Amino acid sequence: MTNRMGMVGVVDLEQASEEPRKRFAEELKSARELHPDKPTQTAVARWARTSKSTISRVESGTGPIPPDLPTALDQIFNTDGLFKGLYEEITAHSFPAIYQRRMTLERNAIAIGEWAQTVVPGLLQTHDYAQAILRKGDPRASEDEIAKAVRLRLARQEVLRSMAPPDVRVVLCESVLRRHLAPRAAMRAQLAALLAHSARPTTSIRVLPLDAEAHLLLDRSASFLTAPNHVTVVCVEAYRTAGIIDDPEHVRAAERAYDDLTGEALSVRRSADLITEQMENLT
Incomplete structure (x- = not known):
């Protein structure tokens, strides 16, 4: 009005909803499982130039997502902007x-x-x-x-x-x-x-x-x-x-x-x- x-x-x-954050974690787990090489968190961390603990925290939904990680994940898993889009939703819903x-x-x-x-x-x-x-x-x-x-x-x-x-x-x-x-x-x-x-x-x-x-x-x-x-x-x-x-x-x-x-x-x-x-x- x-x-x-x-x-x-x-x-x-x-407070705002954290649903996009949960989806990000789930999509990352799914992407690893569906990838032909079935990479470990350590492998994904190496490809994304970050730490295994970061990937672990992101997948568990307990840690912040580094700003450059979504784009790196889209490149690794060829997900056409999926992770970048979810990250933008997370940012918006955090307000x-x-x-x-x-x-x-x-x-x-x-x-x-x-x-x-x-x-x-x-x-x-x-x-x-x-x-x-x-x-x-x-x-x-x-x-x-x-x-x-x-x-x-x-x-x-x-x-x-x-x-x-x-x-x-x-x-x-x-x-x-x-x-x-x-x-x-x-x-x-x-x-x-x-x-x-x-x-x-x-x-x-x-x-x-x-x-x-x-x-x-x-x-x-x-x-x-x-x-x-x-x-x-x-x-x-x-x-x-x-x-x-x-x-x-x-x-x-x-x-x-x-x-x-x-x-x-x-x-x-x-x-x-x-x-x-x-x-x-x-x-």
Whole structure:
């Protein structure tokens, strides 16, 4: 049901199903049994360039799945993307319900627009930067909980490495570059990662100066996800809640605001210069 602000399904965080994780384990066991050589876990581990204990934990459903393992298993067993697809489902189902929908939309998007007001968007975060952000956001979380959250966040970036990555446009508030939310070395590495992302032909990163005019999206960050049918939704987040705006009128208003931001932002080249300058200040 859509409220008068056009926001659908604003919910608190909740646990998600682990069914895809069980299926992954079962399919791996089955693939070994049906393979002509009937390889042992040790053999599969050797072919996949991982450890036997990793394969054992994955098959028992008790350990994390390394991000590069699904693709390796598809190559080993010639399963035409089966394990990669299951891994994407696992990643999506590891998020609360509203985030599951967002992850599905993001994974299938042909275009992604990001307005980041306070932190680097999760889609572009490095491991150490994400770890610092998540730790600050939940200081009582265990190391295992933080590590899992980091893995889930980084897994989202698989969409950028796909054969047909989406077009990505990012507008960062200048404060994102100047706010030291992680140790200096981690901040420098994160800024270097932004430059690497901006070098991709399908990605542009622009910086909105601190003295830019006020705008509709002043009080929150937002993601614009465009599906293959060219329908766009807007994803917004607040403290421990998230929402997906799909009412056409409100989407159009948000898109106009985003276009205004883009018009106010520095050029891609000048933005890269500013990121480089800030990175050098951290040496």
